[in-house]
Each structure stands twice: as structure tokens, then as C-alpha cells.
Amino acid sequence: xxxxxxxxxxxxxxxxFGAGKTTLVAALSEVESLHTEELMTNESVGxxxxxxxxxxxxxxxxxxxxxxxxxxxxxxxxxxTPGQPRFSFMWEELAEGALGAVVLADTRxxxxxxxxxxxFERRSVPFIVAVxxxxxxxxxxxxxxxxxxxxxxxxxVMLCDARERESVKEVMVELVSHVLQLELSGQ
Amino acid sequence: MVEDxxxxxxxxxxxxxxxxxxxGRTRPSRTDxxxxxxxxxxxxxxxxxxxxxxxxxxxxxxxPVSVAxxxxxxxxxxxVLRVLLADLLDQGRIVVYESMWQRxxxxxxxxxxxxxxxxxx
Numbered sequence: 001x002x003x004x005x006x007x008x009x010x011x012x013x014x015x016x017f018g019a020g021k022t023t024l025v026a027a028l029s030e031v032e033s034l035h036t037e038e039l040m041t042n043e044s045v046g047x048x049x050x051x052x053x054x055x056x057x058x059x060x061x062x063x064x065x066x067x068x069x070x071x072x073x074x075x076x077x078x079x080x081t082p083g084q085p086r087f088s089f090m091w092e093e094l095a096e097g098a099l100g101a102v103v104l105a106d107t108r109x110x111x112x113x114x115x116x117x118x119x120f121e122r123r124s125v126p127f128i129v130a131v132x133x134x135x136x137x138x139x140x141x142x143x144x145x146x147x148x149x150x151x152x153x154x155x156x157v158m159l160c161d162a163r164e165r166e167s168v169k170e171v172m173v174e175l176v177s178h179v180l181q182l183e184l185s186g187q
Numbered sequence: 188m189v190e191d192x193x194x195x196x197x198x199x200x201x202x203x204x205x206x207x208x209x210x211g212r213t214r215p216s217r218t219d220x221x222x223x224x225x226x227x228x229x230x231x232x233x234x235x236x237x238x239x240x241x242x243x244x245x246x247x248x249x250x251p252v253s254v255a256x257x258x259x260x261x262x263x264x265x266x267v268l269r270v271l272l273a274d275l276l277d278q279g280r281i282v283v284y285e286s287m288w289q290r291x292x293x294x295x296x297x298x299x300x301x302x303x304x305x306x307x308x
Contacts, residue, residue: 004251005225006225006251007287007288008223008253008288009223009286009293009301010223010288034256036255036265037258038265039264067253067256074300074301074304077223079222093222094222096221096289096290097221097223169305169308176298176301176302177302179292179298180295180302183294183295183298184295
């Protein structure tokens with residue numbers, strides 16, 4: 001193994017249940033099925049109760065992630081970030097030092113994206129919105145999504161197919177371009 | 188389509204409670220184990236008797252590997268892993284490297300390089 005210790009970068013892929021986070025991360029990751037888990041304590045369950053949680057000693061939240069080696073000094077980790085507010089106890093740690101985030105929107109459940117977008121805005125985590133068109137028949141219009149999510153006109157909203165590597169690559173290029181633009185404009 | 192696995196699940200197949208491994212400690216002696224920090228085992232002059240979880244962690248980080256990946260490979264939950272990593276760090280058996288970008292966003296030069304590399308994939 002190489003003795004060079006790479007600097008790692010973190011990109012978050014946030015979205016509600018079934019939005020396709022795991023698929024998107026897997027499409028670009030160079031290694032298969034990495035996942036870690038965090039134990040959910042009673043305090044972190046908060047007000048959003050989980051069915052049956054009271055019967056369990058510990059509850060775990062699985063986090064899927066992927067790795068992308070850009071060069072011997074730079075590795076990008078993409079973390080699938082559960083978008084539901086009940087998992088928000090993990091958002092702080094995931095957000096720290098994050099290069100940026102992709103909010104993977106599901107047009108059937110746009111409301112799922114509200115809380116995590118709100119969080120990224122408050123924490124100044126740069127993000128773009130990608131609408132996953134995996135279902136193939138539903139009509140998706142980025143302009144409608146922008147209005148529904150009340151997004152600024154300069155915030156990129158794009159369509160993607162989370163199963164396709166090239167499509168996911170375009171999403172990541174868009175995100176990093178957006179972050180670069182923000183840095184160049186001093187925001 | 189790969190299913191999202193974020194639904195809270197029970198600890199299937201786990202025969203002992205996770206924090207048994209840490210002797211009940213839920214906080215590491217240090218807190219500098221970001222998920223993307225890289226861990227490398229230090230060469231040990233002679234074999235030592237360590238618990239199987241410690242051995243397993245050390246085997247995974249013969250070369251630089253992230254905390255998140257160690258968690259994935261050892262199936263240890265992050266919270267538990269961090270306590271065990273802190274023990275190994277205290278004993279001088281591992282070195283931890285925090286990413287230059289753990290606390291701040293990359294500069295524009297680095298972002299441009301990342302962009303070029305991504306496009307070239």
C-alpha cells in the first residue's frame with residue numbers, strides 16, 4: 001500500500017427514503033457497498049417516534065457511502081445522508097467540513113427535501129438539487145422543482161439518473177463547479 | 188435499484204451489546220476521529236496480546252484507511268469504533284491524519300483541480 005496519506009473530501013448526498021441516494025453513490029463509487037452505522041440513542045430519537053423503537057435496546061442507522069480516488073493525494077467520500085428530520089442528529093457531523101451536498105429530490109415527495117435544505121442553508125453548506133428521473137415516465141421539470149422548493153435562481157437544479165455513472169458524474173461536476181463559483185464570488 | 192437502508196433497524200445477528208466492547212464507555216478519550224480521517228497502524232516491534240476487535244482494526248489499517256471504511260470493514264458502529272481507536276491511539280499503535288479539508292472548504296485552486304479530475308473520470 002502507498003505511504004502517502006491522502007487528503008479526503010466529503011460530499012453529502014441527501015434525500016428522503018427511496019429517493020435513490022444509495023444508487024447514486026454506488027454508481028460512482030470505485031468500491032462496492034461500503035456502509036457504516038451509528039447507534040441511535042433514546043435522546044436522538046426526539047419527537048419523531050419510530051414504530052416499535054421502545055422495544056429495542058439499540059437502534060442503528062445505516063449510512064451508505066462510496067469512495068472515489070481522484071489522485072494519490074485526493075480521495076472523495078460520498079455519504080448517503082438520510083433526509084428525514086428524525087436522523088438530523090447525524091447531520092451536524094456529516095456537514096462539518098463537507099465540500100458540498102447534492103439534495104436528491106423525489107418529485108413524488110418534495111416535502112422530504114425541505115428540512116435538509118433548510119439545514120444546509122443555515123449551516124452554509126453549498127448544495128445543488130438533482131431530480132432523480134429513474135422512473136422514466138414521470139414528467140420532471142426543474143423549473144417546477146425550483147418553485148416548489150423555493151430555491152434561489154442561481155442555485156443549480158438538474159435532472160439525473162442515479163443509476164448511470166455518467167449522469168452522476170455530471171451531478172458531481174455541477175456541484176463542484178457551483179462551490180467553485182461561490183468561492184470565486186467570495187460567498 | 189438498490190434499496191435505501193436508512194430505515195431504523197434492530198441489531199440483527201449481534202450477540203452482544205455493542206458498547207460491551209468498550210466496557211461501557213460511550214465517549215472516546217479524544218474526539219478527533221472524523222469519519223474521513225485516515226488511520227495508519229504503526230509498526231509494532233513485537234506481537235502483543237490485544238482483544239480481537241483491536242486486532243481486527245489494526246489489520247484493516249496497515250495502510251492509510253478512513254475511519255468510515257474501518258467501520259464498514261469491521262462492522263463496528265462508529266461510536267464504538269471511535270472509543271476503540273482512541274485506545275489504540277493512546278497506546279501508540281495507530282497514527283491518525285485529519286484531512287487538510289476537514290474543517291474548511293478547499294481553496295479555489297484545489298477546487299479547480301478536483302473539477303478537472305472529476306471531468307477526466
